Amino acid sequence: MAEPRVTLDVGNDGVAVITICNPPVNALAIPNLIVLLRALRVLLIAVIAGLKEKFNEATRRQDVKAIVLTGKGRRFSGGFDITVFQKVHETGDVSLMPDVSVDLVVNMIEDCKKPVVAAVEGLALGGGLELTMGCHARIAAPKTQLGLPELTLGVIPGFGGTQRLPRLVGLSKAVEMMLSSKPIMSEEGRKLGLIDAIVTSEELLKVSRQWALDIAARRKPWMRSLHRTDKLGSLSEAREILKTAKQQAKKTAPNMPQHLVCLDVIEEGVIHGGYNGVLKEAKAFKDLVLSDTAKGLVHVFFAQRTTSKVPNVTDVGLKPRAVKKAAVIGGGLMGSGIATALILSNIYVVLKEVNPEYLLKGIKTIEANIRGLVSRGKLTQDKANKALSMLKGVLDYSEFKDVDIVIEAVIESIPLKQTIFSEIEKACPHHCILATNTSTIDLNIVGEKTNSQDRIIGAHFFSPAHVMPLLEIVRTEKTSAQAILDLMTVGRSIKKVPVVVGNCTGFAVNRAFFPYTQGSHLLANLGVDIFRIDRVISSFGLPMGPFQLQDLAGYGVATAVGKEFAKAFPDRTIRSPLVDLLLKSGRNGKNNGKGYYIYEKGSKPKPDPSVLPIIEESRRLSNIMPGGKPISISDKEIVEMILFPVVNESCRVLEEGIVVRASDLDVASVLGMSFPSYRGGILFWADTCGPNHVYTSLKKWSQIHGNFYKPSRFLEERAMKGIPLQSALNFEMLDHLSAMFTSLAPHGVQLIFLFP
């Protein structure tokens, strides 16, 4: 028999303790369906139903004087069950959302005839925090996380949070908490008035019970948050705060409707009262659940967690080994960034360089990285000192005898890397993982001169390595599952999201995105203004356009990487004279302050008009403008002509098994290339455009502009069969399923595919 998801225990003191039991995070609902047939729709929202049932019972029972609401397993609740959003997205049926805000939080909890106290520990996020705000008091254990992160899922708080949080902590703080989605700790919550008392974990239930009895006996106030106005300030102050917040939101989150909707809903409550605010919130919440933004963000939420599941690695009973000491070879930009990330997570690091001068430079860069975090308030001075005490600079291998992992981060030279790997094979213990941070060189070549192919692995960080969240873990056919698992564990412990990928030129992210720069150069040579291209791509949601990105990376990188890709994929590489011309004219991007843009200290990059004659020259040399005239193109076409080739290459990456699943590439594109998360990642976005539209567009352009746009076989097949690129099903299975459901259709059975 299934365990009850909500329990009720009445003590001798007359207090009913209602406990949410839904590990691991006590999410507030459990749909128990994998495939839904519309005719047989059954959805069990067990926690919500359980809460309603237990609150009914506690209210009815004569022996109950007061109620305490808590969560099992030292985590109050991680909020509403996000898998229900997934079901809504798959079915388009918003009626799957249970009615909670008024039914449960207002009617059963806040307006309950008996006092209700929340006993909160670990975390109370989203709907979890909203339940507590419906209670008449909140007692918390120390260091409990309290937050409303709904905007990161493309929705707004939907159980009254937009109304009660401003009434408990004041409008400014509430707006900040909701728009940033960042949780606060219970200690801050106590100062703000969100929490009534902080007590130890051991005393939490005892104090909460007594608090509830004290309210019942009128020894403590019986507060209904929704009825309060004392912290809202005057109407004119509130209007000013909301106006400023709206202006900010338009600038910082232009493509995310949930920010402005959230502020409108808050405003409704301030002007027309909390209950009206709750009603408007419920409606807006349901509208937003169905938005493309919510679909993309919810997809990324689960996709990110799925990256931790790697077939034949994480499901074969292996245990990760401890990594306490690491060695980083090379103190350049990447090496020092990697070392920074490691020491920040308490991993002891020896940094090796070839001479004292380079070593000192590397250590200084690490110190500057750490200082930067302190000055931005992201790290305390104590933690900074602790991190720096974990670092030792060395010039030889004598410290390598007890390291658990080596990460090599020297320049991209095959002979140098081969020599280093032969040396570290001898200097390190047998269990040590031998990792390289190469972004282009085949791992089999790097390890060719060793007998340790099973522990050779790629640890591909993205620059700046101590900031960017993605870690591509590159495996060859010979890399052992244990080495992969160990590196995944190191990655998570240094707060990266590890994505396991296969070995090929550029691995997953750089390979998928190599057509990004190429496509933008093609458009430039076809006569499209480069600054317009950058503006359009930024409006689409990338942090900067392709030309500004190239300025940032430096043209030397572009040339070196371009050569590798031209060698690996000659059939689909475009040759543009533009970068050579820029280099010849003494430009090297942001590095030397001369690029497509002008870089002045303290101000934003400005388009540099003196680059235009160089672009004209590139157009003249490439000579691809039809009839010698610039093409006419819409903003939408600019996005598509630059990003559809990326989708096309992503399809090849997927088909070749370089990534385990399509959603891994979505996560990698978001975390490694800053592709907008609200578009769900590169392949998810392509599915929203429609594989057939992507295919027919590429085909049309390939007839005009050549092979660069030629659709891949994988894309063609998916487009022809109308199958999403995200779908993990193979073509044979789909043929079989489609035949099966064609035979069922006359009987009125409609399949809702749940593409994993």
Ligand SMILES: C[C@H](O)CC(=O)SCCNC(=O)CCNC(=O)[C@H](O)C(C)(C)COP(=O)(O)OP(=O)(O)OC[C@H]1O[C@@H](n2cnc3c(N)ncnc32)[C@H](O)[C@@H]1OP(=O)(O)O
């Ligand atoms: C109406 C309301 O206003 C709407 C809402 O409440 S929307 C939900 C708001 N809540 C959130 O956004 C919180 C989302 N969750 C998190 O941030 C993090 O999971 C956490 C901080 C709670 C815990 O983090 P951590 O300990 O690292 O565990 P994490 O790996 O993320 O999660 C553990 C498992 O719980 C699942 N999970 C976490 N929160 C969940 C939720 N709210 N719903 C469903 N599943 C959830 C994860 O998918 C994961 O499942 P898996 O093991 O099968 O991959």
